[in-house]
Amino acid sequence: MTAAAADVVALLRADLGERVDTTLAERERARADKSGHAAAGIPLAVVHAESVADVQTVLRIASATRTPVVTRGAGTGLAGGANAGEGEIALSLRRMDRLLEVRPDDLLAVVEPGILNGDLNAALAVHDLWWAPDPASRAISTVGGNIATGAGGLLCAKYGVVRDAVLGVDLVLADGRLLHLGHRTVKGVTGLDLTSLVIGSEGVLGVVVGATLKLRRLVAGEVCTLTAVFPDVRTAARASAAVTASGAQPAIMELMDAAALAAVHDLLSLARPAPGAAQLTLQTDGPAAVAEAAAIAEVLRTAGGTVAISHDREEGERLLAIRRAMHPAMERLGTTLIEDVSVPRSALPAMFDEIARVEREHGLTIPTVAHAGDGNLHPNFIFDAAPGAAGAVEVPPHIWEAADDLFRAALRLGGTLTGEHGVGVLKRRWLVDELGDDQWELQRQVARVFDPLGILNPGKVFAAPR
């Protein structure tokens, strides 16, 4: 039984006062994320939680009134996972942004979920520490969002993903109870690893209201940056696979295909690259950075690349800025559906062949960047947005057909649908293809243990039409 919308808002406001925002502008904002897609309809209210108790209050009211809750951080998601729509409460944790504790001696920090990844790392740098997960959105995305999506980034092959960098989370369940999951210790195997289960669970198990993060010391020594230009993307992909196979471990290895490179050069007013040219950008760090860069340069040259090495940190940042400008460059071309398939690293060249085939067969250009060091690709499908029902942006059917073709190719190559962006709404209809019926149903049942009423982020992840 759903209470009338007005009643729910009144209950929220009675307990949370001004933290309940019902202005149209704020509710409109909560409908969308950085995927460019928006929920149908508009949420009841946006609650700006300022404490764990606030979150518990929202969940208790939501449970009592059977009202769906969509938890949000900074709204930088790329799968629509935090988009709130008709009849839903948007629960924003962005104001819960305190760094509660830093322990250099134990290499851990305790944070609230709304702290920006970039702000956290700025604060940690003072202690000669960092939190390794570095999604491209790090300047604008929250740690809580990074945890909810199991975010990756550029440094994952060498420094790991979010799953490798979280010791514990505090979780508010759908009924408002608070659980402390995980440990403050490096090792800990007491019972089931619910911390890992929450990482990447996209808001369907509970609300992450705090996290104990595993930190690293800042890496001392030189940073070397290499760029290598190749005549075509397949050669570049083969070169990146050769670097991995050589045993070298760059901190970063990014690949941009010709269309991606051209778009970014255009955005940044750089010289136009040669037609068809693709580029690898790599960084090495740590005590062997210089020697490793030299060895990698040799592999890249043997693979047909034109290589430049810089030993200057700032020059390196400028070179990487080209890669980091990908998202704004794509936004200038139209509405984008940013895909996120991941394949074993040896399959990168074959995956680029598949992308070329999909381009040919579907008559599209699909500018693609890849975190080549870990096999994660971001093909960008670009289209003219046609507003759908209630103003929601809808991906045209011919784009979904091409994306479907691409997903199935990645799965055939031993890959996965989403490496780091999550399932959200945009990929839920393929989830069962990857998991299989039995695992899909098991996962749904596990989620139901945490949220028996199904009020946490309904319509996301597991809500596909079967």
Place this chain on the structure above:
Amino acid sequence: MTAAAADVVALLRADLGERVDTTLAERERARADKSGHAAAGIPLAVVHAESVADVQTVLRIASATRTPVVTRGAGTGLAGGANAGEGEIALSLRRMDRLLEVRPDDLLAVVEPGILNGDLNAALAVHDLWWAPDPASRAISTVGGNIATGAGGLLCAKYGVVRDAVLGVDLVLADGRLLHLGHRTVKGVTGLDLTSLVIGSEGVLGVVVGATLKLRRLVAGEVCTLTAVFPDVRTAARASAAVTASGAQPAIMELMDAAALAAVHDLLSLARPAPGAAQLTLQTDGPAAVAEAAAIAEVLRTAGGTVAISHDREEGERLLAIRRAMHPAMERLGTTLIEDVSVPRSALPAMFDEIARVEREHGLTIPTVAHAGDGNLHPNFIFDAAPGAAGAVEVPPHIWEAADDLFRAALRLGGTLTGEHGVGVLKRRWLVDELGDDQWELQRQVARVFDPLGILNPGKVFAAPR
């Protein structure tokens, strides 16, 4: 409804023939693990599975007849988690020991669960690769057992635990269905991370019949080994915390207290150490090994240690052998209850104070070693074994009282009950103290989703009297 024991054995034998072993000697062996403790009663049979299909057959028969199944690897557990007793089927995976695939280019391997950790690493070394988890039992423990317990070891602070080194597992559910969990890719966030949930789940969620492992390149360069002797254990613990706080990252940092050191020296016929003396043994590796060893030596000397450095790999192995001889040295002293608490690294000195207090107050000597690099301690409670009901070894009440005192001290210091051995039967009564009632119940419910009939390793982990 439980079928008669004879019927269950007949059903197993009809499908699995000679792989069903009902000899008394084999069933006796399946009652116990390396903890020195044994289940009450004797299992119905030991099934030596040779394939995934064999495991599925056992589970189907077990489900149909409501017969409990206890999965075993090499029986090297230290918490009684794989001990099979009255009315149970012991399902041994030891014969499923093939290395199915090694991909140096993708840094992964696919294995059956019964392969020994040491055998796997010997096979990987040919490819210049290794699987980092290195429990002290690595020569005799299986990869499947390492996964089931979420094993740790000596190298965890630098190279991670099992959770960091598994990409996917194949799991047979209680009803015999086979699920493929996880990925072959570095990144992957499709749905809930059930792979991590299975790691450390001690046989209560399903039977791990295969695993895709994340590998590392063998670390090139020198290995430096340091030993540092301190007048007492607290000074040694303070020194280890100072090493971590200094920003150095040794690959190994092991601490032995006076009683542990004396027992091992006695076993190995080495010169008797000075009364009260405690020792740290450290290794550095990688391109900066020599410089790091020199910096660490300085920290250790400042902290009051007498330091020796060796740059010889074989000499280093000899020095570490002293640490590795701990378990046999303890076995000579009597029956041991090996504890496994873990605390934040800065709390190591305080934890040693607590151990000294427990020794005083309970009139015991508790020889202790610690993986000081990650804060994991193994206090050894030694006693004269008194056989209990049906020949089961029972820990005397006064030992449990002292252990209880120790556990609570670890929890007060922000620590955990078990860093790497698991809960099994020996620690199940404290599980709820660490998890709290709400999380304990939630974990039980999650387990029930996987195993609705409760036939997987019943009586372990969650079976504590409340």
